[in-house]
Amino acid sequence: MTEKLEDIAQAMVAPGKGILAADESSGTIKKRFDKISVVSTEDSRRDYREMLFRANDAMKNYVSGVILYDETIRQKAKDGTPLVEVMRAAGSIPGIKVDMGAKPLAGPTAKVETITEGLDGLRERLAEYYKLGARFAKWRAVITIADGLPTWNCVKANAHALARYAALCQEAGIVPIVEPEVLMDGEHSSHDIDECYRVTEWTLRTVFRELYDARVSLEGMILKPNMVIAGQKSARQSSPEEVAEKTLRCLKSTVPAAVPGIAFLSGGQSDEAATQHLSLMNAAGGLPWALTFSYGRALQAAALSAWGGKAENVAAGQRAFTHRARMNSLAALGKWEAKLEKAA
Ligand code: 13P
Numbered sequence: 427m428t429e430k431l432e433d434i435a436q437a438m439v440a441p442g443k444g445i446l447a448a449d450e451s452s453g454t455i456k457k458r459f460d461k462i463s464v465v466s467t468e469d470s471r472r473d474y475r476e477m478l479f480r481a482n483d484a485m486k487n488y489v490s491g492v493i494l495y496d497e498t499i500r501q502k503a504k505d506g507t508p509l510v511e512v513m514r515a516a517g518s519i520p521g522i523k524v525d526m527g528a529k530p531l532a533g534p535t536a537k538v539e540t541i542t543e544g545l546d547g548l549r550e551r552l553a554e555y556y557k558l559g560a561r562f563a564k565w566r567a568v569i570t571i572a573d574g575l576p577t578w579n580c581v582k583a584n585a586h587a588l589a590r591y592a593a594l595c596q597e598a599g600i601v602p603i604v605e606p607e608v609l610m611d612g613e614h615s616s617h618d619i620d621e622c623y624r625v626t627e628w629t630l631r632t633v634f635r636e637l638y639d640a641r642v643s644l645e646g647m648i649l650k651p652n653m654v655i656a657g658q659k660s661a662r663q664s665s666p667e668e669v670a671e672k673t674l675r676c677l678k679s680t681v682p683a684a685v686p687g688i689a690f691l692s693g694g695q696s697d698e699a700a701t702q703h704l705s706l707m708n709a710a711g712g713l714p715w716a717l718t719f720s721y722g723r724a725l726q727a728a729a730l731s732a733w734g735g736k737a738e739n740v741a742a743g744q745r746a747f748t749h750r751a752r753m754n755s756l757a758a759l760g761k762w763e764a765k766l767e768k769a770a
Pocket of ligand 1: 723
């Protein structure tokens with residue numbers, strides 16, 4: 427291995443930098459395009475992502491790495507340059523989503539609970555992705571809070587799969603992003619922040635126990651958790667300060683200091699809330715790990731609507747993306763302020 431896992435992980439969470447999650451599966455990106463009335467084709471997906479990766483200021487200064495989907499890591503820009511080269515030229519590290527999605531977990535809770543699949547053949551796929559330029563990977567496990575849920579079976583099975591995935595990544599010289607997401611949106615989202623705290627704590631404890639059993643090097647991984655926050659349908663929504671305080675308390679009690687960085691998912695928070703929460707946590711200071719963003723929706727929503735699928739809107743889309751990337755970069759330094767949003 428030419429690069430050390432620790433060095434890649436450190437670069438992913440360098441001060442003021444975070445990760446762009448642009449790894450929507452073809453099904454998910456179609457849903458995003460439907461909302462702006464753009465037909466999802468190989469070319470339109472390429473045009474959209476090329477727009478983001480050619481936003482030089484954002485990619486150079488605020489985005490350390492990009493999580494790609496299988497199609498994108500093999501795709502070429504309009505001028506024939508591989509997209510991986512485009513982002514590398516801007517100083518961003520290519521990463522790859524390697525899970526095959528969350529599928530119903532067989533058993534009595536199969537209508538709600540899922541297990542993330544994709545371990546079979548993963549060793550061979552990782553070797554290919556390494557050759558294609560990926561230096562980190564992502565696997566997302568999904569935990570749903572509902573009446574009497576999650577079950578221990580679901581938490582345990584997903585944590586075990588995350589650990590097996592992480593060990594395979596490190597064997598291949600690839601830094602694993604370990605993503606156990608306790609959902610805050612969707613059909614089952616009426617839980618309050620304290621229920622989210624309880625389940626997130628339980629999940630993270632289980633994940634780190636499994637990572638230990640699998641002998642995963644904590645120095646060579648990044649954790650991608652949800653924030654501790656009320657579900658979207660909860661009648662009791664929390665203040666930004668409460669989200670920041672409870673998220674930090676939960677992470678401090680579960681995530682070893684050997685982990686170089688924690689990069690949050692946005693999970694359905696508004697763009698500004700995701701930024702504000704991150705900034706409040708970093709402003710609190712005294713953290714043993716770097717705390718940054720690995721946002722999908724909260725980095726892309728504004729860019730998607732500014733672009734709207736039209737070539738003449740590429741500059742506007744890039745401006746919108748760069749703005750969110752800069753706001754989140756400031757948040758990663760604990761220096762974001764609401765008035766900076768209005769100045770944009
Ligand atoms: P969101 O920030 O939109 O939750 O996406 C992040 C991600 O990569 C989910 O797996």
